[in-house]
Amino acid sequence: MTLAPANPAHQLQLTEDGQLKHFLTTEGLSKSILTEILDRAESFVGIEKQAVKKVPLLRGKTVVNLFFEASTRTRTTFELAAKRLSADVLNINISQSATSKGESLMDMLWNLEAMASDMFIVRHQNSGAPHFIAEHVTPHVAVINAGDGRHAHPTQAMLDMYTIRKHKGAFENLSVAIVGDITHSRVARSQVHALRGLGTEDIRVIGPKTLVPSSMETLGAKIYHNMEQGLSDVDVVIMLRLQKERMNSGLLPSEHEFYRLYGLTEEKLAFCKPDAIVMHPGPINRGVEIETSVADGPQSVILKQVNYGIAVRMAVLSMAMSGQASAAGLSDTTEGVE
């Protein structure tokens, strides 16, 4: 059988010697790289408490926040992360820019590259868009995926991993449940890949069949349609946001029925281990996927997740930038040999 050469994202994002040079997906990343991200993030936590909230790792670099989809928290945490690394940051809101006038993505990239950008942080409504950009940018420009379609949201997944490690230590013997709209969730896919990479065996996804694709099993997750079974003795429960438009497209009868079956109430939380933590990538819909007393309760780590976001993104940005530098160094050496 003939196959055209493909460039899976997990190959594209690594240098020849296995360092991160783009960050497109958590899929296929080794435990050591995933752990390196978490360790490096650890070293950045607390930097905001210093008198000078900056480290010079990206000094003189230009980072472009290229957001084709609206976002407040992800964009601002990326911006803060880049600034704390001493980079110059350019925010481009595409809904106000030239693509709405018909300029192609390629033309736009070339224009931005002409401004000597060193890194693109991309959020896009189409799955694979950051991958496409990474394939076409000039060598030595790093691409960071800030969420693409339903495909991946790797920095969100890594800050969730950071949160889990912070509270639970190791990943190997954990049971983790992800609840809600898995089908449309780039976060869930990236979380499952990251958990697998870090050694978690018991990963569960819970929801009705309209929101949980059977393909999740091929990623290494077990599928549950019932909260009592799915939450039984888990260490971590991650609730996903339920988009209102899911009701209109016939995926659910009502918010009420979803809440009754899959909303995380105190009663359902009791199925988990007593020390289980409750996570949510936000923004939360109180009374739709989670009860207020659970969201604000002692087991909730939802607000802490937000805090870790900046440190994790600093880690990823600095690793990708040094991966690019090392890739450039490697190719220089090759040229020297020739």
Added chain:
Amino acid sequence: MEYSTGGKTVANLCIKNVRVIDPDNGKDDICDVYIMDGLIESFHQSPAGFSADFTLNGEGKWLLPGAVDLWARLCEPGLEHKGTIHSETKAAAAGGITHLCCPPDTLPVIDTPAVANLIQEKAYQSGYAHVLPIGAITKNLEGNMLSEMHALQEAGCIALTQLRGPIKDTKVLLRCLEYAATFDITVFFQSQDAALAKNGVAHGGINASNQGLPGIPSTAETIALCRDLLLVEQTGVKAHFGQLSSARSVDLIANAKARGLAVTADVCAHQLAFTDDVINGFSSVHHVLPPYRNESDRKALIEGLESGVIEMICSDHQPHEAAAKAAPFAVTEPGISSVETLLPSSFQWVKQNCLGENRWVKALTQNPAQLLDIDAGHISEGSQANVTLFDPEGTTSITAENLLSDGKNSPWLEQQLPGKVLLTICDGHISYKG
């Protein structure tokens, strides 16, 4: 029907010791073929008064009837930035094709005699291949009102189709088929349920789900195919089912034939070669419709060809400018540039003993010619010379520079395929010489 291509010098030539494979005439012999004044004059001795402009040594080569391609987009009128009738028929000739059908999704749509005539006239002037337009069965392919089917038939439309686009409702579809049946017009289906396929860009399976790409399930094809088969049975319209992609579709066609329905089916050559595994790199050259499905589907399509449930192989040629494919997967335009790889990409299954030589030749020549009811797909003494000289031991190297099509969107770029088209003769003149 009579067709001819205009303005080209007709050569007298002799191909010595060539294996002539012509399933239509039950012929499979090694002989010397004399082509004179545009006609196949003799298989054995030099005809009286014959003087060869040139003589070819056909040893080890196959002389096949010119291929008849049921689906090939020429992009003219309206999409000349992707390809023109001239460039794409020239490419088709390089692919060993002498006759091709072009679908109606041009700009404007082929829903008036004027557009059908324009295409045929331009193709005649180019002279690389016979072009048989397929008309739209509804006005502007919008699925609401019937097109002037009889006028389109008179203007040379070989069949009518709605392509993959939806028809407003089943009643309008029924009326379309009844009206077409009145005039004995063949309807080409590309069965697809609009709601199930909506926004989809890849097979609705594991790979699309894991990549976060909106999927098109196999049932989008099979549900519509069931409906279409039942309406064909009810109306008695002549029907052909194009571009099957799933194993269940092959079963459904086999069942329909078993209960006596005179329907036919084709498959795209690339559907025999790829599965949806190839979308994992988001490579937009693999964005095709219908989408590549899984390995069991791919195998069932090859088996369907070998068993005769699927009678024909088409290219579904769809050239694109580079920009149409230079974007994130879901927003790229579907389709591949494939007239030039039609023969070698399907010949690989003959090489691998998955498909008989005779089946392969029939699927590309005799069967589509019979479906279209045209004088083609055979090599008979006294008939117009529409033939392809094929080297079964050669290889075709596919590069952007080698492709004559304006579209360089081939999934086989920088690869080699077995077999090579050496020469194509369309109505006795040389339309391609490698």
